[in-house]
Amino acid sequence: MLSDDMAMGMMEAALQKLARGFVTGAVPELKSDADGNLVTLTYESTIGGSPSGIPVHVLVHVALTEDPALADAAKDSIATP
Structure with a gap:
């Protein structure tokens, strides 16, 4: 278990x-x-x-939109605990 x-x-x-990926392409x-x-x-x-020594899997999802309904749908599609 991970502490905050x-x-x-x-x-x-x-x-x-x-961010380093943006610099290196x-x-x-x-x-x-x-x-x-x-x-x-x-x-x-x-x-x-x-x-535990087990690598932690990371997923960063960025969604860009000007449409509030699409923003809500994108937010709702993300799994949260």
Whole structure:
């Protein structure tokens, strides 16, 4: 089990790893819906440092839209505990 502090540190590491990808050009592909109203980026990785020694799987999903209904639908599609 991860403490909040440990989880925050791992989130920071994952976001820094993604940010480095923007600098080096190793950015995940942007995907757009058929109408171009919703653009998404999904980044998957693993981060070490968990107490059990098992790598933690990271998924960062970014959705960009000007449509409030699409924003709500994108938000609803994300699994939360």
